[in-house]
Amino acid sequence: MAEVLVLVDHADGEVRKTTAELLTIARRLGEPSAVFVGAGYDSAKGVLAQYGAEKVYRIESADVTDYLVAPTAEALAQLVASTSPAAVLVAASADGREVAARLAIKTESGLITDAVDVQPADGGVRTVQSVFAGSYTVTSTVTKGTPIVAVKPNSATPEQVAGAAAEETVEVDISDSAKTARITDRKPKEASGRPELTEAAIVVSGGRGTAGDFGPVEAFADSLGAAVGASRAAVDAGWYPHANQVGQTGKQVSPQLYVAAGISGAIQHRAGMQTSKTIVAVNKDEEAPIFELVDFGVVGDLFKVLPQATDAVKAAKG
């Protein structure tokens, strides 16, 4: 069976949930091979084996890790040439899609971004994407080269299957022209202790209606074990970090439950949350467009509704 290369998404060896999803998808298409770039392999190893990686290609050279995406794309191109995989899967993060973009050009292969489903199809893959702010679903196939697919988080339920995770260190030869965008400084962000926004099963977001006080939003999120999101209005006002913005120019999330508090539901916001399974809104204005999307809506003041709901959730959980 042909290999399927999965680029591992990790922070210093801490493997993100999307990678387990990608390995699960890879198994539908062939034999999953994880590609691990950077430091921290020892902490990653177990997870990769647990989710069915038969092989792991390790690339540790500083030539790759000190620079932006271009060297990773080169390294992957070398692996594509040596393994002739059935497909290459990456996470649809900013870096992931750029690695995929460069790899597509290098290997003259078709590229699909933001796939929400990937299935085998006569010799290739068939993908599903959600487009135009979630208003259409598009099915596509790759007709040239090795299918390269950037897959959105939450597109598969990770399945545990023991894999051999046979290790192979790959010496890559990185060209000087790929080493041109150097990362000169890196300030890690403080961890919030909450789940990662794009991976979370539940997201509670606040907007301009919070008037700058995210306290009730965070408290409600914590009662549900949820991630916290924000509208652009809230981010632009400096009330919440940009990394938490949901929408066209922020994160695209697709959780089981999305709660919008004090958010009107502009098209650019919808673009980032419309495909959530269940949608709930709390808004003072019964005319707010967000109510067109909801499964359950409360017309009311978030400063009254959220604390009451928080207490009720805590009580129910005991």
Place this chain on the structure above:
Amino acid sequence: MNIVVCVKHVPDAQSERTFNEDNTTDREGVDGLLSELDEYPVEAALQLVDAAQGEVTVLTVGPDQAADAIKKSLQMGAHRGVHVNDAAIHGSDAVATSLILAEAIKKIGDVDLVLTGLASTDGTMSVVPAMLAERLGLPQVTVASELTVEGGKATIRRDGDVASETIEASLPAVVSVTDQINEPRYPSFKGIMAAKKKPVETWSLADLGVDAGSVGLDAAWTTVESFEKRPPRQKGQIVTDEGDGGTKLAQFLSAQKFI
């Protein structure tokens, strides 16, 4: 400093966006506009030349209507426009679009900086900037929420999920910017009048030496098999808070097994 800004004309997100019979995005039956996210690189370019002199060329690949995207950019203050327009381009994917853009940038020549938006608001792939860098063999410094250009170097700040990074590259470089980088200006009356006299060149694929067979729908490396309108969401239950809104919300979550 000579800056090329890649701008795209896209269907207005506020109107009904749909597809043509050949499964390509309908660009004619709907109102279009300069992709909002491409106003940010135009503004960034204008600020750079305001500070250090130079010329801003806006470049678009698209059908007749795409001329509007150039017009808007010229009204904002860009100096000249290049419109690559050719019937054979219809249905091009990002791979082909990046090829055309790369060849046009080579033809423009003597470019210090190529600026792009974060993503086009119709395709939202965020891949063209990386593809351009790959094709042009230039450093790629993408997703910039801050950009400074000094001493032949571009330095950006990129706000990632786990870290905020500073990234540096020598010019010429391809830089994509986010909507965090600035506040795009509105065209002034003076700007609108001045734009009418600014030069706009229209190039065909032949002008660029690009083989028509290497772009367009038939040459695409991916094929859209089908599209389907997502069924509208079922109208949900809406309650008005009468002192028990939070409790009702919790009851709903409980019934749905979220608690």
